[in-house]
Amino acid sequence: MFKRRIILLISVFIFALGFLVWYWSEAPGLSLEAGTGSVSAQRLTLDLQGSWNSYPTLRQAYVTETQHVNQENKKNFPLISGKALNLPSAQRFHVAVKHFQILPEWSARNVLLQLNGVNGEGAIYLNGMDSAHQIGKFANDGGAEELYLPANALRYGEDNILLIETSAPPAQGNTLFGFDWPAKGQITGSMQLVATMETSLSVHQVSVQWNNEDAVVSVQTRLNHHSVSEYGPWDIQGILSDGSAAVATTATQVKLEESPVQDVTLTFNIPKARKWTTKDPFSYQLYLTALNPKGDKDDLSIPLGLSSVSLQEKTFLQNGQSLTIKGLTLSPEQEAQVRHTGQVQEWLINKKNEGYNLIYFIGSFPDEAWLEAADQKGMGIWAELPAKMIPANRLPNPSVWDNFVRRGMLHPSLWAWTVGTGLETDPRFSTSSYIKNVQLLTQPLPTFVASVAGASAPASMNNIQLTQAGFEGSWGNVEYNTEAQTKDSLSWPQENWIVGIWAAWVIIVIIANIGTVNWRYKEIMERKPKRALRRAWHWQGVALLTREGTLAGLVTSLIFHTEVPWESWIPVQWPLRDALKQQSPLLIWLILALTFVLIRLLQVGVAAPRLPEGPAPFGLALWLERRYRWIWIPVILWVAQPWGVPSYLPLAVYIGLTLLYLPIRIRDVHKVKGHYRPIMVVSGIFFVTFLALVAWRWTDGYYLWHLVAALRG
CATH class of the missing domain: 3.20.20.80 (Glycosidases)
Known part of the structure; x- marks a missing residue:
């Protein structure tokens, strides 16, 4: 009888876990508008924003996209076809894939992949998934990435496959109690392929000095050499325009150096310059060009507002x-x-x-x-x-x-x-x-x-x-901006009435157990128990499931309702908890309850052979369950949460009562001439594992302790 029940519990657990994995919900990822930052008339560009496909693994992505390329084939393989993804987006992903074509004239240029708003760590592959097709790696917390695409890796005039594999950004694992799971990243900025000549321009830094109404603008420009070449020198010209005419120009010549990057500083003198202010947000237009004797040319245009902001004597200027x-x-x-x-x-x-x-x-x-x-x-x-x-x-x-x-x-x-x-x-x-x-x-x-x-x-x-x-x-x-907040969607709005029903059920189970016969340890071995004993076993088993369900419910409530003081200011500190809050609370509750029940059965299963007469594990669990009739106390506290009871108190009381009744449970085992140590083996393993985690991330514990001490002080 006991074995059938254990098999049923395991089956339900596997089914519930599979259901959670299959129907795992993620926060809806909105497609995002992205800015470009600069404009160039000499460069060829291909916008990669828009429709992509996401996959859980790199191999699945490449095999599916190469062997089932057309949509009709993908429909025949729904389990491996991937999901539609719009980039840039707030949606997290592990592998994103896009098909693109470039014209043959791109073959005479250097092709760069430019990504902005990269949150993640990973690698980018082109037309393959092995190291030979890897064009670069990245690790970023929201910045930009620029990767060179080798000319021999591209298929000009044909279909190309770009694969972006990402995991968690570095800051996710570094933060307090942070981990690298979920191992997914984001791209929230512009995405494009850019074809340039052998050398391209970029603006690194701008500084302004004022002499009354005149401005001296220093623009630190960089020459980026994308291939080894002896072509040079480069004539660099800069023009500042107010929209109608040039107000300042400068030019210089740069000789070739053995470096992939050369810094060039251009200085502009602007008489009676217009300042950028909140009331008059005027920006000049900066035009830069680079030309070598071969005739290769690159240009760049960006808006440039002249403003200086400082903090003096705790006042913004x-x-x-x-x-x-x-x-x-x-x-x-x-x-x-x-x-x-x-x-x-x-x-x-x-x-x-x-x-x-x-x-x-x-x-x-x-x-x-x-x-x-x-x-x-x-x-x-x-x-x-x-x-x-x-x-x-x-x-x-x-x-x-x-x-x-x-x-x-x-x-x-x-x-x-x-x-x-x-x-x-x-x-x-x-x-x-x-x-x-x-x-x-x-x-x-x-x-x-x-x-x-x-x-x-x-x-x-x-x-x-x-x-x-x-x-x-x-x-x-x-x-603090409170408009358009959707935090309530991540809570458990039905909790109050569900807890009320659960509390009524707990009371019924306790009363039913009180009304059953008292039974002794040796009766666990009964092969043909009488009806009264079977009834006692039945309600004791229900009590076991109810207690573990109560513990699971308290943990579920903490997952969905506990807030830390700084949560609104650090909204992405624990993405794992945020991901759990996207799931069904009842399903999380069920899985946790079954997990705790199976851990309890594992605990008594390890101990049973070492106790007198080797009782059945499930029967031993029922016998030990007699000392948990206090379960109604944390349940009542759980019900009373809407009236000001702290969310952590029911679980704290549960743990406290468990420890308080531990000597009584030990005495019960000693009365049947057994030892309680075997029952503590599994708990000891979990405790040692916990200590190992604490030792591994001891700085987190110290940091939190110091933070709490500072708050109290």
């Missing part, structure tokens, strides 16, 4: 004038919703009309679409670096963020940086080196560190205290 900040936050979810509609400029205009002059981006670096629109509409941008709740020993070298920091600094709308959130302040884990390097990277803009829930911050930095309402200082304030 723009172009030397005091600037009071009135800001509004924008979460990744809200940012995606606005960009999905293509109404970025309209949204900024509305917020500016409401009196705001700055947008604070939470958890993501603003795309070029935001920066370009902010430049045009006179709105300020406050950006964050992905150093959020990271223990000091795992803080990266800030140079890994150089590409998107430099890209952002080209825009006059970028006013400030938050370079760390929740940085360690314990002197034994100094962050001084990180702070020094990150200030060098982001200068001359003001830099801040953010503290969560009232904790302290490094004394040498400008500090902002994050609260549910926002943050403020003598320079102004930033309000």
Whole structure:
């Protein structure tokens, strides 16, 4: 009888787990509008944005796309056909595939793959899936990637297959209690193939010095040599235009050096220059050209607004004038919703009309679409670096963020940086080196560190205290934006009435068990039990399932309802928990309940042969279950949560009562001349595993302890 029940439990567990895997839900990924950042008349471009296919593995992606290329064949293989994916998107993926064709005239040029808004670590393959077809690797937390595509790897005039394999971004594993699962990445910015001549131009940095109304603009330009060549020197010309005529020009000649990158600084003198301000967001147009004796030419055009922002005596200054900040936050979810509609400029205009002059981006670096629109509409941008709740020993070298920091600094709308959130302040884990390097990277803009829930911050930095309402200082304030929030969709709205039904069931089970006969240890071995004993076993088994179901329900409730003080400011800290919150709470509850039941049966299954007379494991579990009639206490606390009972208290009471009754359970086993140690073997294994995890990530525990101590202080 016991064996049949165990087989039934295992079967239901496998079915429920398979159902969860098969119908795993993910947050809907909105397709996003992306900005370009620069324009070139000499380069050939192919836009890769739009329809892609996503797959769980690289092999499945390549085999499916090469052997079942047409849609009709894919319909015949629904299990391996992949899913439609729009890129750029907020959707996470593991492998994305796109087919494209390029014209034969591209063969005379160098082809580059340019990706922006890359969140992930992985590799890119072209027309294959082995190392010979790998064109490069990447590891990025929201910046740009540029990879060279070898000419012999492309099929000109024919079908090409581009495969992007991604896993979690570096910051996901570095954060407090962070792990690399889900092993998926994102691409939220522009995606294109660019064909250039052997050398291309890029703008690395712009600085402005003022002499009364005249401006001296220094543009640090880079010559990027994409192939080994002896063609040179290069004539570099720059023109600054106000839209009607050139206001400044400069030219220089650059000789070839044995380096793939050559820095060239161009200086423009602009008399009576117009400054970029929120009231008059005027931008000049910068035109750059590079020409060699062979006739190879490259050009680049970008808008250039002249503005300087600084922080003096805790007051923002723009172009030397005091600037009071009135800001509004924008979460990744809200940012995606606005960009999905293509109404970025309209949204900024509305917020500016409401009196705001700055947008604070939470958890993501603003795309070029935001920066370009902010430049045009006179709105300020406050950006964050992905150093959020990271223990000091795992803080990266800030140079890994150089590409998107430099890209952002080209825009006059970028006013400030938050370079760390929740940085360690314990002197034994100094962050001084990180702070020094990150200030060098982001200068001359003001830099801040953010503290969560009232904790302290490094004394040498400008500090902002994050609260549910926002943050403020003598320079102004930033309000937390609550519009279009969908956090409720990740909760468990039916929990209250479901818990009420469960509590009634628990009371029924307890009463039913009280009404059954008392039975002894030796009766576990009865092969032909009487009706009263069978009835007692039945209700004791129901009590076991009910208790483990209660424990699973308490854990499920914590998954769906527990919030940490800094959660709204670090919305993507634990993507695994966010992924679980996308699933059905009842299904999660069922799987956890069956998991706990099977662990309990494993626990008694290991112990049963070492106890007197070797009882059946399920029967031993029922006999031990007699000491758990207190289960109604945490259930009542669970029911009372809407009236102010903390969400963690029912589970804490459950654990406390389990430990409180442990001596009684040990005494029961000793009475039948057995030892409790065999019953503790499985629990001991789990405990040792937990200690190993704590030892592996001990800095997380220390960081959290120090954070809690700072909050109490």
